[in-house]
Each structure stands twice: as structure tokens, then as C-alpha cells.
Amino acid sequence: MRFDALAAVLLIPLFAAALLALLPGYRITARLNVLATLATFVSAVSLFAARPQPGPYLLVDDLNSTFIVLTTFVGFTTSVFSASYIGHELENGKLTPTFVRFYHAMYQMLMFAMNLALVANNIGVMWVAIELATLTTVMMVGIYRTHEALEAAWKYFILGSVGIALALFGTILIYMAARPAVGEGLDAMVWTTLIKRADAFDPALLNVAFVFLLLGYGTKVGLAPLHAWLPDAHAEGPTPISAVLSGLLLNVALYALLRFKMLLAVNPAALAPGPLMVTLGLVSLVFAAFMLYRRRDIKRMFAYSSIEHMGIITFAFGMGGPIANFAGLLHMTMHSLTKSAIFFAVGHVAQIKGTQRIADMGGLTETNPVLGWGLILGVIAIAGMPPLGIFMSEFLVVSSTFARSPALALILVFGLLVGIGGLFLRLNTIAFGEPRGPVATSNASYLPLFSHLALVLMAGIYMPQALVAWFQSVAKLLG
């Protein structure tokens, strides 16, 4: 039998989940977890070499292969981080071996669900996959079973389910809109068929469907004012999950939204989805930027920073056009790498200090220089300072917006500046000054942290021509 990369991307995590649920012993399972995510990443890369034909359920094209490679890569590096993080949690008794087993199985289920959502050609399957991803993360957010963790998980569960329910209603409406043009049955839910015939759909029905999808999947993207679950879920769950949530799951929800945006773009009579996304994006950006100032919990602060950046990305895709789409894709990639790197650093910091309170951390550069400077570099990157990758993408978003509508660009720049101020204010407390809180050395593996930062730095200084051409072709696809 030939090696089927598409099947591998889905089946490896699924089998790994079953296996990890059964195997006892932390050392073996943590390594197996790393191994499985590595194998998934390798299969994802091999999708570039041999691309399968789109079927009624699965599809691989330029757009989603970008997402899949990013997802599996960050999934792999996070599993390396998770191995040392979870080991520490076992030592200090915050997790029991049974829960670690459960955690690893859920981690692989989440990877499966995200990959399935990305390769789904059927909008029903895509919805199921995103629901599965939501449920697995709910379980993981509540894994510490403290007051706060349970409340965060409950809130995430309720708000996530409402979002998912609205998205399903939107999906049903898309089917209703497609039925007269495509005919009854499976075809009317297959995305490749829909995009070919979308010009014949009833525009009014398509509009209402998109509003539901935007609200539904927008909740999962964490767009304000639908973001209420996000800071709690990030703050209370295990840190590897915060990294995966911020770096990957938000992207997957946004990807679903982009697919439907492409459908609407084909139909000339339907409403332009751009302005809606631009508005939600800007609201999220400005709101989250201000919220950065009052944060006392370090993970909560970076969760708000994720809302801010998802706002920028949604804004860029809402503006549309080759340059803004390019900038949006680049920003999304850079944000995933940087934010997960920050959470890797934050996870170790919080373990050393035994708390997530910013006031109880201080002088990290003195006590733990490697970790401290890693965190500083990450925050500098996420704030969008040159010469790192996020500077590049933010610059592109801002400059392309200035060319088209200066008023929007002003709001954008205002939000960005407010955000930078908030981040640096807190960074000063954490990284410099008198050391505060317990002092301990960390036996963490710094490889995931610094490999992400190196990639972000490299993208800021020099991007290979092939990568630029690739992003350009995807940007064109997005219209």
C-alpha cells in the first residue's frame, strides 16, 4: 500500500490518542506524544510533495496545507515543551499519573480534531471537527480541578457550545442556500462544489448564514465582544494547552471563517463580508489593548494579547486584496510561533515562582537569565518591534491600510501603540529589578522556545523567496 500522507495526518493522532490512553508510565507516554506529533508533522510536510485529489469529505489545497504545516509544527514543539512541563507538574503533585494519561490522550485528540477541521471539504465535517476540538480543550482546561479551573472550563464550555450551535445553524442555512443550485444531498455540503456554484445561491440566505457563522466561529476565534471565555481558559488550564489554544485553535476557527468568506466573495449579490470582519477585528484590537493594562495574572495578560492579535489578523483578512491577505497570513504564522514561544517561557516561569501573579515575579534576568531573556525576546517580538517577524507583518497591514482607508489605519495604529505600552509596562516588572518570589533553577528544555524565536527573527530579517511566493499564491486564493 502506498503511503497516504493525508490519512497519516488524521490517523496518527487518532491511534496515538488510543495508545496513550492505555499506556501507563509518564516517561514513555511523554516521549510517545512527542514522537506522534513529529510523525504527524513529517506527514503534513509530505503533503506538499504528493497532493491527493479532493474527495467529498477531504480536501488539500494551498490554503489549508499552509495551516496544516503550521498546526502540526507548533503541535510538535509544544509536545516537547509539554514533556518537561508535565513532568514538573507530576513532581509537585498538581497532577496525578491518571490525569497525565488522560491529558496525553486528549492532546492527541485535539491534534486530530484540528487536522480534521483543516482538511475537511465538507462543511458538516468541518463543524463536527471544531466541536470535537472545543470539547477536548474544555476537558483539558478543567484538568487541575481547582475552583478557578472549573469555572473557566464551565464558562468556556457554555460559551463555546453557544458559538458552535450558532455556527451549525449557519451551516444549515448554507445548505439551504445551496440546495436549489446544487441539488439535494451530499454535494450541497461539499466546499469545492459550493465554491463553483456559489454565484447562483440566494444572496439573502447566504448573508444571514454568514452572520451566524461569523458569530459562531467568531466566538471560537475570540473576537470581542464574544471573547469572554478566552482569558479564563488560557489562565487556568495547563500552559501547553494555553500555547496550543492561542497558537493553533484560534487559527483553525479563523480558517473556517475564511472558507465561508470565500464563498460569499464568489456571489456578486451577497453582502461584502469584509466590513463586518474589519469592524470586529478593530473592536477586538482596541479593547484587548486597553485590557492589557489592568492584568495581574501573567497568562491572562498574554491571553488578552492573543485577542489583540486575532483582531489584527481578522482585520487584515477583512480588508482583503493581495497585500492585506499576505500580511494576514504572515501575521497569523508569526503570532502562532511567537505566542506559543511566550507561553513556553511563561510556563517555566510560573513553575519556578509557583504562581502566575505578576507582582510575585521579578528580576528574572538575574535569577534565570536564559528564561528571562527568552521571555523578553518573545514579548519584544509580540509587541511588533523590528527586526522581528511580527514587525514585518504589522507594518504590511498598516501600510496597506493607509493606502486604502487612512481613517481605519489610524485606529489600527492607535490600538497597536496602546498594546505595546501595556506589554512593556508589565515586562519591566517581571524581567528586571529586585528578584522576587522563590528562586530556583529550571531544568527546562529551551529548544522549543528558542527555535520558535529563531524562526520569527529569521522571518523578520530574511524570508526565502519560495516562502514569499507561496504566501502570495495563497493570498491570491483568498481574494
Place this chain on the structure above:
Amino acid sequence: MRGLDFDIAHLLAGTLVLISFLQLYQDRLYALLNIFALHALVLALSVAWQAFIQDAPHLYVTAVLALVFKAIVIPVVLHRIIVKLGIHREIEQVVGVGPVMLAGIGLVALSMVVMLRVTQDADPLAREDLAFALAVVLLGLLMMVTRRNAVSQVVGFMSLENGLVLAATGAKGMPLVVEISIAFSILIAFIVIGIFLFRIRERFDTVDLQALDRFRGERR
């Protein structure tokens, strides 16, 4: 088209909306669960009727699932849970009955206006089904926001899902994938909810979410 088929489908979908209204003002958990069971029963009838008139036998599966899981198993289990938790005599009310009912009427009007306007070309049966379904979904949402008790929020969520099933079955010829997925997700959702309720109980001795709210947001 406008024969008996249509009238019965219309009657059942309309009844579902009415039962959603009944749920809104139940302040005792037992009564709420009983009304929810009724809601699921009517849904099962409605889905079965759709299966009959659309000549789509796979929809009977959905109908049976609705009947067994939602109308029987889940209410029974939730009954047990609330007895175990000792909250079956509790009375809860966050917002007054009047404002909630008015808001509910507003939401129904909204869904009629929106759905009937955008689906002018669709066949009347699917059209009205969709409008009723949206009304049920929105009433479920309203219930979730006006309640503080975890059990009643869950009931709100499940009646919202009932609305989605109504919409999915009303959309003629929608592939089986979706029906399975809906049934499946309800199942999973229920497991998750069950676990949550027990976990919450372990920690708090109450499922009143107001108790949880003390721990919200920034600590200290």
C-alpha cells in the same frame, strides 16, 4: 403542498416554540425537567413526521435518538442528579417572568421577520420550519442567559440543540452526516456536562453558578 402534511408539520414546530416558552418561566427544577422531556418528545414527533413526508427513512434514527436520549434518559439522569445534590426543592429566579416573556416574544418576532424574509424562494414547509427553529434556538439562548443554576443552563442548551435538530431535519435532503453528528455531539455534550456537574459538586456543595462567580476573573 398546503395539505395535511404541511399543517401537521406546522403544528408540531409551533408546539415546540410554545413549550420553549413554558420552559422560560419554570422556577422549579423538577418542573423544568418535565417540560424539557415534553420538548424532546414533541421534537421526536416532529422529526418523525418530517421523515414520513420527506420519505427519508434515515430521519427516523434521529427521531428515535431524540425520543430515547433527550425525552427519557437525560431527564431521568438529571432528576437523579438534582436529588443527589439536594437541590430539587430550590427555587431560582434571576429576572422576573414578565421581562423574560416579553424578551422571548421579541425574539420569536425577530426570527420570523428575518427567516421569512430571506427564504422567500424556498418551499413553504422548509421556510416555516426554519423560522420556528431559529425561534427555539434563540429562546434556548435566552434561557441560558437568564438562569444561574448549572442544571437549568444545561436544559437551556439542550433545548437550543433541539432547535438545531428541527432546522436540520426541515432542510430537505440534508446528508446523514449532520444528523449523526448532532446526535453524537449531544451525547458527548451530555457526558461532559455530567462530569462537570459532579466535579462542581465535589468542590462546592452547590451547582449555583453564583457561587462559582466568586472565583471569577482576577484573583486578589
